[in-house]
Amino acid sequence: MNNKIKSFLKSFTLFEIFLITIGITLVTTFSIVFGANPLAICSSVIGIIGVVFIAKGSVIGSVLGIIMSIFYIIVSYINGLYGEVVLYVLVIIPMNILSIIQWFKNVSQDKVTIKVQKTAKKDLIILAIATIIAIPIVYIILKFFNTQSLILSTFSIIISTVGTYLNVKRDKLTFIVFILHNLVVISLWIVTIINIQNLSLIPIIVNSSVNLFSNMYGVINWTKMQKKQNQKGSY
Template identity: 30%
Template sequence: MTTTIKNYFHDWTKFELVWLIASTLIMITLSIIWQDTPIALISGITGIIGVVLCAKGKISTYFFAVINVALYAFICYNAKLYGETMLNALYFLPMNFIGFFLWRKHQSNGGDVIVRNLTKKGIILLTVVTAVSVIAYWQLLIFLGGHLALIDATTTIISVIALLLQVTRYSEQWILWIIVNIISIIMWVMLFMENDPSAVTMITMWSAYLINAFYGYFNWRKIASTE
């Protein structure tokens, strides 16, 4: 058992190990101090572990992601963030299973995912599709009476596209995740001001996601350049 664990972490840098442990401990500490809900804490911890593993290109990211998105969907439903609820329950959850099988087919000899980059035409198309989709979904959420409709629509649409890029192994996913993380932090700060019981843990989780997304972009570009 000990040997298996050592083999799994043999290619991790000290920064990556310290970041994983520190972010998890900070999440637990703040959750206890602010008396956050157990569901929010579990969602936050599994989310942080999942994104760190994703930045490393490890297929095990999807195990933690399934737990995270299922619980996060419940949290968002209680906060009346219907766009986020539908995103996690109807898209993220099944896409994580799809991502697992796609990554499994494209692994290096070391077990990490094989990374690729978008072309310039692909980036332009991505930008146009994202902008049009955000506007359309924003109007739908207004019709449904959703809370923070524009922010909700923006994070939802960009997240949909970012996950699609993730399961298809494109490094540009991290640029979109950076945008999503910044907007999500703003959204949960606003909910914190409204005394939402899960806000503190969610702010911590999305802040950790943001830091990890910058590292994920750097690491995936480095991986892509060596393949």
């Protein structure tokens, strides 16, 4: 057991430790200063750690993603962001469950990281068409529920769904899509905070900002993982 713990701790790079440390420090600091909601704090901290694990190609990232989603759903519902609620209940949580299943089916030779692959061009074309069709549908549904920040909420759902799908497909493109999603979410919560005058939600913006850099790291790390796996003939 001790050897496994030591091996687990040694698997972290200095940059990964930096991302987690600076992320938690910033969230904690802003939480104390602005009196953040405990649910927002939990969602932010778990989210920061989870994204780093996903960037590492570890199944722990998807498990933490499910836990984070529960807290995030509650915070979003309280603040009238019903699009985020729908997104996480119907898409993010189920997709994280699929990601866990995919990890066990496609773990690489090191038994720690997932095998990285490219999504077929045909699947990408279908995904693009489905995305275009889904945009007006999602917009109409969210408008019916009187969702706050309607346009941003619509794009948050669409982009996150695409990114999560690519994560299930084990494609490094997922991180590029999630970088875009981070920018949308940051904008969404800035608008929300301005509208409701609630600075206690700032940790969520900090979370997404840190995740932005974690996803940039994910692109680099998954590219390295893919090259390494190809050299070893792991798939």
